[in-house]
Ligand SMILES: CC(=O)CC(=O)SCCNC(=O)CCNC(=O)[C@H](O)C(C)(C)COP(=O)(O)OP(=O)(O)OC[C@H]1O[C@@H](n2cnc3c(N)ncnc32)[C@H](O)[C@@H]1OP(=O)(O)O
């Protein structure tokens with residue numbers, strides 16, 4: 522019988538992992554949501570619950586559908602619970618050594634035919650695939666943030682990704698109601714190759730004193746009709762993730778135009794990672810966000 526994806530495992534219950542779990546469960550997949558800490562899983566499940574409640578209140582679906590979807594998500598801190606999934610999507614932090622470590626831990630538990638995907642924002646799919654026991658069943662499935670809202674998913678094949686993996690991934694993305702765009706395996710793929718240098722330039726604009734946080738974001742929201750200003754978006758993505766993507770672009774393309782702005786490095790060194798740590802270019806600890814510069 523042809524291989525079919527029915528159960529999906531997700532590694533990392535952060536903002537991307539919980540968003541991916543959300544859309545998979547609504548599309549009828551059984552979901553195993555894995556993270557290192559049970560507290561992380563609890564908070565991921567609480568976010569899904571809140572986001573689904575908002576969507577249900579808007580009439581996108583009924584209470585029964587919401588309840589059924591939530592019931593399809595099983596949170597666990599045990600890697601062994603991924604043993605019977607057909608597709609694993611890794612959505613842990615954007616650090617190559619951490620992703621490699623996760624793959625070496627998880628692969629021995631997986632069925633030989635299971636597909637292994639990464640939600641990496643920037644790292645070479647071919648290189649990550651080569652660190653696993655299944656480069657032909659490895660692929661980049663790159664969701665956009667916030668996952669329940671954003672329409673696009675980038676699909677990225679590594680050099681060894683076989684056609685069946687690619688076709689099953691396309692069908693999976695379509696069943697989620699999303700649209701895929703196929704990217705070659707180059708640093709940061711398409712969306713982030715274009716978006717992150719723009720965000721980095723906004724940070725340079727701040728660093729050089731051309732404008733304040735508020736002025737830069739207002740300029741791009743009202744002057745270019747972006748839904749969020751670039752500094753607001755950087756905080757939303759996570760400044761650690763933004764810096765990692767710029768580093769991959771800088772090293773991978775060896776062009777100084779991708780040099781991460783020193784101010785971005787400083788914020789990350791301070792542990793000011795944006796919304797997820799309550800402080801970045803804005804301070805989120807009060808009633809409304811206040812610029813930090
Ligand atoms: C880094 C990478 O590797 C790749 C990336 O993802 S790059 C980032 C790509 N994402 C973007 O560029 C997002 C840009 N921002 C936006 O599109 C919009 O600001 C936004 C959709 C996030 C919010 O829209 P908004 O109009 O400002 O706010 P709001 O009215 O509160 O929200 C719109 C909808 O999004 C939902 N929403 C907002 N944030 C959400 C979240 N984190 N999770 C789930 N749903 C969310 C709201 O519930 C609302 O839903 P309805 O339309 O059903 O009412």
Ligand SMILES: NC(=O)C1=CN([C@@H]2O[C@H](COP(=O)(O)OP(=O)(O)OC[C@H]3O[C@@H](n4cnc5c(N)ncnc54)[C@H](OP(=O)(O)O)[C@@H]3O)[C@@H](O)[C@H]2O)C=CC1
Nearest residue numbers: 533534535536537556557612613614615641642664666758
């Ligand atoms: N943020 C964005 O806009 C987008 C991000 N991505 C990509 O998605 C991935 C996740 O990003 P995002 O969700 O924002 O990051 P978050 O920091 O929100 O979440 C990452 C999660 O992974 C967990 N984690 C870390 N190490 C492990 C491990 N060994 N095993 C299991 N879980 C682990 C973290 O736990 P802890 O905090 O305890 O370390 C955390 O819960 C990254 O590769 C990123 O580049 C892709 C598209 C958009």
